Amino acid sequence: MSRALVCPPFAGGGAGFCRGWTDVPDAGPRIAPVQLPGRKELFAEDPYDDVVTAAA
Numbered sequence: 001m002s003r004a005l006v007c008p009p010f011a012g013g014g015a016g017f018c019r020g021w022t023d024v025p026d027a028g029p030r031i032a033p034v035q036l037p038g039r040k041e042l043f044a045e046d047p048y049d050d051v052v053t054a055a056a
Contacts, residue, residue, distance in 0.1 A: 014040035
């Protein structure tokens with residue numbers, strides 16, 4: 001079974017912080033950086049206003 005480590009951005013940050021972690025050995029977890037609307041290159045998009053919508 002493949003496992004993923006989902007990496008949401010910290011306050012004020014973006015997915016770029018975690019992208020360097022994607023080069024891990026095959027036995028390690030799959031790293032899944034998350035870029036949310038309203039941050040970095042998605043700055044022009046409306047941000048989520050609740051966690052349920054973001055998780056979907």
